[in-house]
Amino acid sequence: MSNRVVQGRMVTPERLAELIEGERPMEADGIEDADRACPECGGDVLAVSYMPTVTELITGYKCQDCDWSDADR
Template identity: 75%
Template structure:
């Protein structure tokens, strides 16, 4: 899995999911660029899929430059 810089820190897929969810996920997919800009600062947004529990999968979005984040349960 590739590491990326978010708010000046190097993050893995798991640590990016933790920034979005607030707790460590069970599993996370690879970090990818999202096809959107941050609504707060206009910065680049990353996306990561993760499992916060055995029965759910979430797609999370996090700006690389500010605190903005969002998620969608599938």
């Protein structure tokens, strides 16, 4: 699935990566369920792989219900 609801808004993979990273990525793959609960609110967490630069590929995680996010760096 390419678009998902995060905090009441429909987001694309690029927008989800932007919410995690703080700026728009060069490229982002599809959004997937992360199969983990948010450590802050217990909500569902989504995962997205994205490229903030030409040489980096990062997997970012974002809660669907609150502001919590994290990234594998």
